[in-house]
Amino acid sequence: MNEIFPEQRSEECLIISIDDIIFCSKTWEEHIYRLSRALSKIQSVNMKISLKKFHFVFKELKELGHLVCGLPLGIDKNKVSEVLLNPMPQSKEEIQLFLGFSGYYIQHIKDFASIEKPLYELCDKDTVFEMTVDRLKAYESLRQSLTTAPLLLMADFKLPFNLYID
Numbered sequence: 523m524n525e526i527f528p529e530q531r532s533e534e535c536l537i538i539s540i541d542d543i544i545f546c547s548k549t550w551e552e553h554i555y556r557l558s559r560a561l562s563k564i565q566s567v568n569m570k571i572s573l574k575k576f577h578f579v580f581k582e583l584k585e586l587g588h589l590v591c592g593l594p595l596g597i598d599k600n601k602v603s604e605v606l607l608n609p610m611p612q613s614k615e616e617i618q619l620f621l622g623f624s625g626y627y628i629q630h631i632k633d634f635a636s637i638e639k640p641l642y643e644l645c646d647k648d649t650v651f652e653m654t655v656d657r658l659k660a661y662e663s664l665r666q667s668l669t670t671a672p673l674l675l676m677a678d679f680k681l682p683f684n685l686y687i688d
Contacts, residue, residue, distance in 0.1 A: 542575075602668045610661065614651055617644055624664045631667040638664060 543560065547553035564571060601623075611617045621641055628634045640660040643649060653661070 606665060606669065610653070614645055617641055617651075620661070620664070621645070624668060627668060631664070634667075637667070 545553065545556045545560065547556055605620065605623055608620075611620055621638055624631070624638065625634070631637070637660055640654070640656045641664075644651065644657060
């Protein structure tokens with residue numbers, strides 16, 4: 523899919539996940555224009571679309587655990603509440619499940635790697651399962667981060683921006 527829409531990916535708010543395409547637009551006219559371009563491109567490469575999965579205009583929608591609401595991208599609160607209702611992990615396997623879920627939202631959690639480190643170390647096969655104070659703090663910090671995660675905005679590739687890598 524990325525190869526089919528290279529110019530749209532660099533010029534527009536376009537989210538591609540596996541076989542789904544989501545366009546984010548500020549105005550109705552812009553949305554119709556983007557949709558028209560996408561449908562023309564799909565037709566030109568002989569792709570087919572599923573009318574069952576085709577949704578035309580939404581102010582927000584849930585996609586792969588994310589809440590897409592216009593240009594910002596948020597976390598689906600229903601998914602988070604399911605995890606928050608679970609009791610504290612009692613085994614390495616339960617910690618791994620929690621870290622896997624939390625890691626899916628890594629983009630939304632500032633300093634994720636440093637926060638999850640005590641829990642990640644607990645997953646080592648030679649480590650005895652014990653919820654120390656540091657691990658409890660890490661667990662609670664990740665839970666808190668999931669409930670207060672910021673919305674993410676797509677980069678505007680028409681404007682210059684700096685990329686800093688550590």
